[in-house]
Amino acid sequence: MPPAENMKLPEGGKTLIYSTIDNHDIRLDYYLPPATDSLPAIVYYHGGGMTAGSRRSLPFPHWLYAHCQRSNYIFISADYRLIHPKTTADQITDAKALFTFLTSPAFKNNLPANTTLDSTRIAVSGFSAGAYSARAACIHANPKPAALISVYGLGGNMLLDHWTRGRPPTSIANFVDLESVSGLLADRAVVSDDFHQGDSPLSKRFALTVRWELDGTMLDGCFGAPGLGKMLDAVEYEEREGIVPEELREGFLQAFVKGDYPPSVFVHGTADEVVPPEESVYHYGQLRAMGVESELYLVEGGPHGLLEFVLESESVVGKETARAYEGALGFVDRTFRGVGGQGGVKL
Numbered sequence: 001m002p003p004a005e006n007m008k009l010p011e012g013g014k015t016l017i018y019s020t021i022d023n024h025d026i027r028l029d030y031y032l033p034p035a036t037d038s039l040p041a042i043v044y045y046h047g048g049g050m051t052a053g054s055r056r057s058l059p060f061p062h063w064l065y066a067h068c069q070r071s072n073y074i075f076i077s078a079d080y081r082l083i084h085p086k087t088t089a090d091q092i093t094d095a096k097a098l099f100t101f102l103t104s105p106a107f108k109n110n111l112p113a114n115t116t117l118d119s120t121r122i123a124v125s126g127f128s129a130g131a132y133s134a135r136a137a138c139i140h141a142n143p144k145p146a147a148l149i150s151v152y153g154l155g156g157n158m159l160l161d162h163w164t165r166g167r168p169p170t171s172i173a174n175f176v177d178l179e180s181v182s183g184l185l186a187d188r189a190v191v192s193d194d195f196h197q198g199d200s201p202l203s204k205r206f207a208l209t210v211r212w213e214l215d216g217t218m219l220d221g222c223f224g225a226p227g228l229g230k231m232l233d234a235v236e237y238e239e240r241e242g243i244v245p246e247e248l249r250e251g252f253l254q255a256f257v258k259g260d261y262p263p264s265v266f267v268h269g270t271a272d273e274v275v276p277p278e279e280s281v282y283h284y285g286q287l288r289a290m291g292v293e294s295e296l297y298l299v300e301g302g303p304h305g306l307l308e309f310v311l312e313s314e315s316v317v318g319k320e321t322a323r324a325y326e327g328a329l330g331f332v333d334r335t336f337r338g339v340g341g342q343g344g345v346k347l
Helices: 062-071 088-102 130-140 171-175 178-186 206-215 218-223 228-233 237-243 246-251 278-289 316-336
Strands: 014-021 024-031 038-045 074-078 116-127 147-151 264-269 294-299
Touching: 014 088, 024 062, 024 088, 038 062, 038 088, 038 130, 062 074, 062 316, 088 116, 088 130, 088 218, 088 246, 116 130, 116 316, 130 147, 147 316, 171 206, 178 206, 206 218, 218 228, 218 246, 228 237, 264 278, 264 316, 278 294, 294 316
Parallel strands: 038 074, 038 116, 116 147, 147 264, 264 294
Antiparallel strands: 014 024, 024 074
16 A cells, blocks of 8 residues: 555645647646745656546655755646547657747746746656656757656656557456446547546556457557557567557657757666566666666565555565655755766666
8 A cells, every 4th residue: 555645635736727729728737846036846747557547646656755845846746638538749849839838928027026936947757657747858849858757657768579469358347347337448538637546546447448458459549540550569579669650650759869969867676567667678778878867766576656555665665665765865865966867877
């Protein structure tokens, strides 16, 4: 079970609309620290299998929020349009829109007097599926984030067998009703705030993700391209990037990692059955080969969700996760001060 504090939201958050597309409003919550000045910020993107979740989803990463309060960083939790009926292309659009908004007068005018956002010091964090939006911001947003924090994050390598073929159900599959999938697919309403409360830890929409994982059609659903997973799985892994249809290429973010990518830190459990640790390992390897400051924390035996969902904080793996989180926060602090990271770490 997650720590009790993670099952409630911090107080003092204020809500803004950062983008409106086809009459659909997309929102963020921002939490100010005690200080006033030109302040850094950390953006948080929630998980939810690309199909579900909300900026207010529980459990909430209080360790990240608390660090912002202590360090006088603005903490920003943002929604994004969810897969089905939207696609990865729409999530990329939303990531760009968020950073445009944060550096615009529209955001500045909502801050207290004597408080501004330092646009050169905005880090972006993504947990699980939220890491896709975080990574998209690192490639496509203007201004680019100053740093990336990926926590058991998706999007580092979406050409892995894990995404191109069906696989046995994970422990998460026990919490959804697969009979609801046909109705969810028939519903074309755009959703960006899928806030969920109830006995189940997951919203009904997460059944889409589970169905696609079982069938090997996760890429089909995320990209809105029936048959994509099967097409990619029909060739060897090394050949897959070369046959991605041009109109979908933008969504395979690993193809656009270059030397100007922001300094990045990755935390991932080695026992993650939902998002494989190879995602973080691959992305970390790309960046190190390009000379981009980066750190990798692999938590031995850590499952998907780590302290946010399933680990007892006093367990051995829980303590190692806490150490990894401290390392990730230190990496961002150093980046904000203009000092890069110190290489990879395995816990």
